Amino acid sequence: MAKLNDAKKSERDAIRTCEEYQAKADEAEKSVKSAQALQNTIDHLESRLEIANIEKLDAQEQLLNVQSQKSPFDLPLSKLGLPDIDKHNMKVFNNHRARPTWGIHLARRF
Secondary structure (H helix, E strand, O other): OOOHHHHHHHHHHHHHHHHHHHHHHHHHHHHHHHHHHHHHHHHHHHHHHHHHHHHHHHHHHHHHHOOOOOOOOOOOOHHHHHOOOHHHHHHHHHOOOOOOHHHHHHHHHH
């Protein structure tokens, strides 16, 4: 009888120990999931911050362009490999430029 009681006690202890380990394993799994969720949140916030910084830089560039009355598409002539042209030469160039007349001829055909 004593052996049967000892066996039952050992079984209860083993079940209790198993349940304790299962509870610890569940807690560890919850911690891992929580850490993954936090990492996802950090990644999401970093991407939103990067987007906000890009939008801020775009707004600053646009403000600078408005203040300096420049277009973002204006390129310095030196980057194009062309010599600098002063305003007087540009006016002379524009006045002496041949004007296309092919549009007029097309309009007459139709």
